[in-house]
């Protein structure tokens with residue numbers, strides 16, 4: 051299993067979105083603004099659904115990768131840190147009391 055993380059991809063997206071490199075797809079997408087990037091995100095979401103319903107596992111993994119990448123770009127353009135999304139997910143896990151099953155110690159306290 052790969053050690054590559056969403057946080058590592060987010061760091062790459064941050065660096066590329068802030069660059070003026072004309073070869074960078076991320077830079078071009080970020081320069082296009084939230085409207086264009088959100089449209090791309092929607093297209094990737096639809097392609098992921100189609101892959102889930104009618105394509106093989108490799109195709110689904112590819113579309114899911116496109117979807118996560120474009121989501122990170124939209125979050126970056128909007129200035130919403132990935133950490134905020136992870137904190138939201140962590141909070142939901144804590145609410146259900148399943149932290150230990152997720153491989154994390156319970157947060158303790160009362």
Ligand SMILES: N=c1c2ncn([C@@H]3O[C@H](COP(=O)(O)OP(=O)(O)OP(=O)(O)O)[C@@H](O)[C@H]3O)c2ncn1[C@@H]1O[C@H](COP(=O)(O)O)[C@@H](O)[C@H]1O
Pocket residue numbers: 062063066073074075076077090115116119
């Ligand atoms: N993970 C990705 C990634 N996933 C998808 N894509 C790009 O997303 C685009 C989506 O494909 P489409 O066919 O829908 O889009 P398109 O027709 O090329 O583009 P549009 O004109 O429709 O916008 C492709 O150009 C892919 O290359 C990505 N581009 C970049 N990354 C990561 O970002 C890093 C930096 O990339 P650059 O910004 O290009 O240097 C890379 O090293 C990767 O780690």
